[in-house]
Amino acid sequence: MAQHNELGKKGEKLAIALLEEKGYTILEKNYRYRKAEVDIIATKNEILVAAEVKTRSTPEFGNPQDFVKPKQIQHLVAAMDYYITENDLDLELRFDIVAIIENKLGRRIEHIEDAFYHF
Numbered sequence: 001m002a003q004h005n006e007l008g009k010k011g012e013k014l015a016i017a018l019l020e021e022k023g024y025t026i027l028e029k030n031y032r033y034r035k036a037e038v039d040i041i042a043t044k045n046e047i048l049v050a051a052e053v054k055t056r057s058t059p060e061f062g063n064p065q066d067f068v069k070p071k072q073i074q075h076l077v078a079a080m081d082y083y084i085t086e087n088d089l090d091l092e093l094r095f096d097i098v099a100i101i102e103n104k105l106g107r108r109i110e111h112i113e114d115a116f117y118h119f
Helices: 003-021 070-086
Strands: 025-033 036-044 047-056 092-103 106-112
Touching: 003 025, 003 036, 003 047, 003 092, 003 106, 025 070, 036 070, 047 070, 070 092
Parallel strands: 047 092
Antiparallel strands: 025 036, 036 047, 092 106
């Protein structure tokens, strides 16, 4: 497996652990719909959360959360609309980003709630 794929998988595991520690219930990992993949779908306090995980080894080219682009957001929204319909859910929906930088100097994890409104 390519090194960046390994880093991404490790980041998703770290994000899941962080969310569970914060009281979230994980419903899905790597949920796919058409061109979208939602890294984590979880619930907490009657809120459905779609969490995008971005892991980088350096902030040299920008913060991890800066790599969520408008087209990806559109795909994620479409995937979550389908997920809600498919599962007949009546919950408020929120989109979060878990941004991770991990390298030999250490690890930084930031959970950004309502992330798409912060761009």
